[in-house]
Amino acid sequence: MSHATPALEIVGLNKVFGGLRATQDVNLHIVQGDRRLLIGPNGAGKTTLFNQITGDIIPTSGQIKLFGQDVSKLRPDQRAHLGLSRTYQIITLFPKNTILHNVALGLLGLSNERWNLFRPMARASHLHDEAQTILESVGLGAMSNKLVSQIAYGEKRRLEIALALAQKPKVLLLDEPLAGLSTQERLTVKNLIANIPKETTVVLIEHDMDTALDLAESVTLLHYGKVIVDGTREDVISDPRTREVYLGH
Template identity: 50%
Template structure:
């Protein structure tokens, strides 16, 4: 008996993004299985974030296709992709610093809730949302900061809040764009553990410059250079690949 292969959580086919004469993403094809932890690595300017933007809908690709669990989402806006089960974080922390942790999460959750059009309702009356807030903050270790104004949080705690915001939409696929950038060694270790502990019903695609962090978290690794994939394989193989070593040491 032949068992059908599962539909990829994310499939990218011949994706390209051109800015003038620059091919930032050049005919990239890859598939990420449900529950997989896929790391995207490569030097600055390799096209990693542009590829993320095309997958998430921040940018429209010049050509090619993006599929989410077999559905073509190449031309859908970001909010529609979120509704279909895609979440993401950004390179630069993207939270409302003058609001509290709780208020940030309420706004994020209401964005995908039909009650967002109810203009004159106290946030305290949204008992189900407040329960979810507690759950997400427990997951990322910020329960004791729930009523703290975000501008008084450390940068690492803001990253934890951003992760909670992305998880609050209950994504099936989560894109993390350099979440450990700018963190101290202890914060990087804490955040890496949070990522490692995420449930495996969430498929994870993560850009990470710290190769040790990336390989410790990865099931598989894709290396980009000048908009193209130059390596796609296991963490054990990536360190021994001659072309990857040359790219990271600047000889290509």
């Protein structure tokens, strides 16, 4: 596949909820390997845009392409199999399982073994080995046998990223991975994101621009469902419309 094919392309995307236009004629062109920061105030439509990219919600109109392929009509699991992975703004984990088991379940979801529902997970030890390796990569290796309900919020957020990375995504969507973290935890998660292999295209939502700006190569600013500014990090920072949305002047 040509390198010029964008990892993710969005054309004329609209989402109307009742009378509210949550996404308004959004066009995005995200090249392979990009680190795209999606910013915008509360309610700007950032999560709604992610939900449409993953197929969790159906657009009112418009098109979504992954590596040149129109995925607009595909189910979320079909998009996942094409290499799309995400984290959610609200943590979705199995609290009564160990963190190791949560990652192993994530791996199982991607493997052909998912059809073999009667095979006890305990016997799928290679999945646990792989899950352990992934947990070590996010600094949670030593606590892999803790229950999700026993670990701290910041650790859960790292676990969520581990779960997404376990799918070896080609395109990874991260919805506010730094939200609610302490300064120390932010640094850890930022390092984790900075070390994601360049083959993975990363789209990161954050509504505080300063927090995630140094992770970004390109930035899209959304406001009331519309793309207001879109370009390189430097272009977006210096654009007067960015100041206007953030500072109101």
